[in-house]
Amino acid sequence: MIVSDLAPPELHRRLRSDGLRLSSGPFNCRIQTRISEIIPELIRLYAHHPVIPDDAFVDFHIAIETGRGLHRWFRPQARFLVDGVEPFTPLPRAQALPMIEWGLNWCITAYSQHVLILHAAALVRGERAIIMPAPPGSGKSTLCAALANRGWRLLSDELTIIRLDTGQIEGLARPVNLKNKSIDVISDFAPDAFLTAPVRDTTKGTVALMAPPADSVRQLGQAAWPRWVVFPRYVAGSRAAWAPLQTGAAFLQIADNAMNYHVLGKKGFAAVSALVDRCDHFGFEYGDLDEAIGCFDRLAGEA
Amino acid sequence: MSLLVTVFRNPAMVRELLDGPWDLLIRQARHANLLGRLHELLDQAGELASVPQRPLNHLRSAATMAERQHLSIRREVDILQQTLARHGLPLILLKGAAYVIAGLPAASGRVFADIDILVPRDRLPEAESLLMQTGWVSTATDAYDQRYYRQWMHELPAMQHLFRGTALDVHHTILPPTSRHKPDPALLLEASVEIAACPGVRVLSPCDMVLHSATHLFHEGESDNLLRDLTDLDALLREFARTESGFWQNLMARAELLGLEHPLALALYYANAVLDTPVPAEVLETVRHRINGGPGPWLRDAIYRRVLRPQHDSVADWFSPVARRLLYVRAHWLRMPPWLLAYHLAHKFLFPPKAVSVPLDGERQA
Incomplete structure (x- = not known):
């Protein structure tokens, strides 16, 4: 039910x-x-x-x-x-x-110190998942909401849960938190998606929640293996561009985005190491959502 | 009896628990600050394999948190020892930090709010200035609180490290000098023992450690951690009864010397009654005799039977909130003479402390 x-x-x-x-x-x-x-x-x-x-x-x-x-x-x-x-x-x-x-x-x-928790969005195609850790204002949630409306399965928008034993991602498929301008961007981009009425004057400005797509919720519990870690950055008017990232730099950025890296100690180090080894890492700059999604689809098709 | 206490008395019964009772057990344990310890208890009893996945996640999570705190405690103790050693002051640890550094079973799965240390009263100003030079600051900002602690209490106002955020309580004895019982701190210092693995770090002798735990338990005015403290005491008693020869005799004699027979009697009685802590029959007889004398044992019992439960709605009744309030009054009554109590409560009533604001930052919460 x-x-x-x-x-x-x-x-x-x-x-x-x-x-x-x-x-x-x-x-x-x-x-x-x-x-x-x-x-x-x-x-x-x-x-x-x-x-x-x-x-x-x-x-x-x-x-x-x-x-x-x-x-x-x-x-x-x-x-x-x-x-x-x-x-x-x-x-x-x-x-x-x-x-x-x-x-x-x-x-x-x-x-939940029994899992590694990343401050990141995560989506999956087939069984292979993309993780997007990023600070507020980077356009992470906007990109996440857009991908979730174009065939990518939403695992999480805010907190990516990684099992310490297998390294798999456990999806949550909870509502996506949209802020300020991205609310209008997503209502235009995906008119069928359900968005709540905007709530003004929060500490993050105006926020609205987008319902997770039905398919993403239905497929909760299906395996998702991390394959790519992408650090997105929205730059108005820029062309979409990938910038490969060295594993050392990726490790530091992932650890920095892990909410409980310091609590997990050795287990945290092992979990981040395993994640870094399993994935390819990129910086990603974009200015247009459709173009960005094309890039993500090609990435998923090539691998 | 609460489900949590039933499991502490008989860990093997978790094998029969269904999902619903597991839900209740985890909630009670979290509210009693005993989730990490419950993990260790089930682990040692070989029962972890029978725990379903979801409750197991919560137990593991709490155990990881406790493990991480123990690591921080070791580091802080190391730094404190070096700081105090500059002036030839010993570091004497009390309560949780002492259990961790001494490697006692009472440390198992335990979480901490602060580190407690004991400093001889005549060296207190020296110790305080050393601590302030190394980044510890007093958290009591108002003049009344400063005076309250310095003039009447057995400890300085709580300190906190500027960068690491660790909380530190600096005691000069184990009970306020204004209280009914006044154990001589010189005797505690004299009997303290050095930890072999950590030169320069000392803890109270086994008997004094038990007496301090017992005294603290029956002078405390907040009910939040009382059941946790009772499980500490249980672990100490079981351990020392096994490792120290003539432990029970020494304990009773030491309590008499320090004038702490009454809190010890209460502690032994309730540890035995609630957690089934083994206490020799003749000791228990003495204890029963002692606490059943005097007026109002039924009221005291009505209070302690409730505050020594997990502080969770599932095991509260109409009297529980009253019991918590009476516990607060009892603690203050024991802690200071009537005129001082009246003055203190009047001040707190006229100038209530400001509520602390904890803003929600939905983006990052750690």
Whole structure:
């Protein structure tokens, strides 16, 4: 059973009471919220995710609650709770929906030292995956959203999870976080994709979430082997160009983008080494999405 | 009894757990700060193979975190030892850091908020200035807090390293000088032992380590880590009962000398009652006799039965929040005479501490 198999009134009931239990690849989540205005968009973002039985193991028990005391009505706030603990300060209620995504990212990075976590997007063609670590503003999420709408299977937009034993990527197929100008770019580029209404004035500017493509969610759990690591950089007006990267430089950049490299110690070093050995590494500059996708398709076709 | 405590008493029972109870066990263990220790417990009991993948991931994750912290502790201890040695001061470790450096089972899977050290009171100013020269700064910024610690407490205001962020508590004794029990710190220093593998680093003697753990447990006002602290005590008692000859006799005698019979009695009673810690029958008899005298044992028992659970909703009842509040009051009552307590609480009421803001940075959270 998937989320959209349940009728909206039932989804509302679950979210407001015991919680909606769903699976996002390696992580099972139970989501509760009494902030009803976010529910219609929330259930569209997770429409294709499997609903898990009530007695299944849940990794993260999360709740988005209204503000305390006066903040319920006056300058209304939203609070993120994981199993009753509030790990960070409330945000304005208007940001409740993206807060779920940011909060889940927090849960994954705080509680998952059994895997290597890269701050990177990852997509796959066949079984071979491309990993794109990049700082904010590099156009990583835009490129990721565009590829996901042109036949690449979305594994993750924000956190790439790499198994320490096999080196495989575990896909999450969670919503893609789009910021500022990239919201319009993606609505024009992929008119069929579902985007939430923009949320303004967050710490990252205006954000909107794009629902992961149904196929990407359906194929969660299928093997994905890292094959390329690409560091993208959007430069307005530039022609798409690859710049091969030496393994030493790639190692340093990947380690720098690993959220828990310092926690994993030797295991982290071994995991990054194995990843570097398994992949080809490139810098990639682009100014046009269609041209960039052509480059990625050719890369996947050649290998 | 909570599922977590049941598993600590009998690790083999995890073989029978289904997904739902595993979910509960992991949540309780996380709330008690015992997830890393649960991993070590199941590992030593040979039960890890029967743990399903998802809960196993959480256990491994917590064990990795603990391992990483132990590495940091070793490094900090090394630096602290060199810093204090410049003025010929010994480094005396307390609690968690001591367990790690002494290689005791009480270190297993343990996570830390800070490093605790003991410095002779007359050398405190010297030690503090050495620490400040090497990057440790006081975290209490307000004048009242500074005075509160320096005048009345058994430790300096918490310090934090400017670059590494590590937290450090510098004690000059194990209980506030204003409290009911006043063990003589000179006796603790005198009996401390040097760690063979780390010259210049000392820890309390086995009996004193147990007494400090017990005293801390029954003077603490926050319930968050009490069950974790009780498992520390359990590990210490099991280990020393095995390795130290005449341990129980020495322990009781030492408690009398330091005037800590009461906290020790409570500690032994609850370790035995909650975690089934082996305590010889005659010791247990003395202990029961001691704590059942005096007024209000039922109230104390009602409080400790609740705060010594994992602090998770699944094992809380209507009295749990009251118990937590009463624990706070009890701790302050033991820590200072009534006039000082009234003054302190009035000050905290009139000038409440500012809430700490933890902004969410969705981009990078580590």
